[in-house]
Amino acid sequence: MVQYNQTRFDASFAALSDSTRRGVLEQLGRSDASITDLAEKFHMTLTGMKKHVSVLEQAGLVTTQKIGRVRTCRLGLRRLEEEAAWIESYRQIWAARFDALDQVVEELKQKEKDHGRKRKE
Amino acid sequence: MAEKGKNDSTTVEHKSERELVVTRLFDAPAHIVFEAWTKPELFTRWWIPKSFGITIISCKMDIRTGGSYRLVMGHPASEQPMTFFGRYIEVTPHSRLVWTNDEDSEGGAVTMVTLEQQGEMTLVVLRDLYPSKAALDAAIASGSTSGFGEQFEQLAALLAT
Numbered sequence: 001m002v003q004y005n006q007t008r009f010d011a012s013f014a015a016l017s018d019s020t021r022r023g024v025l026e027q028l029g030r031s032d033a034s035i036t037d038l039a040e041k042f043h044m045t046l047t048g049m050k051k052h053v054s055v056l057e058q059a060g061l062v063t064t065q066k067i068g069r070v071r072t073c074r075l076g077l078r079r080l081e082e083e084a085a086w087i088e089s090y091r092q093i094w095a096a097r098f099d100a101l102d103q104v105v106e107e108l109k110q111k112e113k114d115h116g117r118k119r120k121e
Numbered sequence: 122m123a124e125k126g127k128n129d130s131t132t133v134e135h136k137s138e139r140e141l142v143v144t145r146l147f148d149a150p151a152h153i154v155f156e157a158w159t160k161p162e163l164f165t166r167w168w169i170p171k172s173f174g175i176t177i178i179s180c181k182m183d184i185r186t187g188g189s190y191r192l193v194m195g196h197p198a199s200e201q202p203m204t205f206f207g208r209y210i211e212v213t214p215h216s217r218l219v220w221t222n223d224e225d226s227e228g229g230a231v232t233m234v235t236l237e238q239q240g241e242m243t244l245v246v247l248r249d250l251y252p253s254k255a256a257l258d259a260a261i262a263s264g265s266t267s268g269f270g271e272q273f274e275q276l277a278a279l280l281a282t
Binding site for chain 1: 130131132133135141143145147148149153154156157163166167168170172173227228245247255256258259261
């Protein structure tokens with residue numbers, strides 16, 4: 001499982017390291033689009049956009065379907081099943097931060113107490 | 122992971138189609154919690170816990186309404202450092218902090234933090250409000266969660282498991 005996640009993570013990491021590809025995801029979040037639409041939108045050749053979409057597809061972030069002569073791209077199906085997982089990882093990040101914040105706050109509280117004590121002495 | 126009791130559990134709510142809300146109760150008065158949010162040397166200690174494996178390269182926080190912040194971090198898995206920046210829309214001592222996340226040229230969330238003192242405790246409520254449903258959906262699709270950026274977010278999630 002860890003191995004699987006790692007592989008997928010590497011693919012996602014590579015896919016997201018490019019600003020055009022992040023832009024494509026953002027665009028597909030608004031509506032499905034053909035490769036031609038995307039190429040125009042991002043001022044790119046069809047071949048260039050095909051490469052980007054293929055990287056996103058391999059990472060499972062985008063799915064494509066060819067109808068007639070038009071290949072339509074949409075956000076990957078993975079997204080739906082992963083929304084809950086995403087929320088959970090978001091929660092875990094905040095839980096980790098807030099546990100660390102607890103420690104910082106505890107120290108500050110102690111400092112204030114000590115300081116108050118000193119002033120009274 | 123076992124729950125450590127109600128008081129220190131962090132909850133997340135998908136409040137609306139473009140809003141996420143995180144809540145957590147702290148055992149300290151609001152002025153102390155606020156201090157930990159607003160002093161860079163304290164803030165970085167918990168915003169980037171050691172377990173994330175991330176190095177803080179620099180952290181500048183001009184904490185006042187209209188002031189800006191800039192946080193630069195590095196990770197062994199990333200060749201380029203990651204920069205997070207924005208400005209404070211509102212800074213009200215001990216009760217409210219609102220900032221923008223401008224590293225995403227469009228679709229960045231606005232983060233609003235409210236501190237509410239309840240006796241000796243302080244309730245922290247953090248809201249990430251995205252400009253649209255599409256922006257939050259795109260963030261979910263890319264694995265990004267606010268304040269951390271796409272790449273680091275997934276790394277952190279991986280490290281947390």
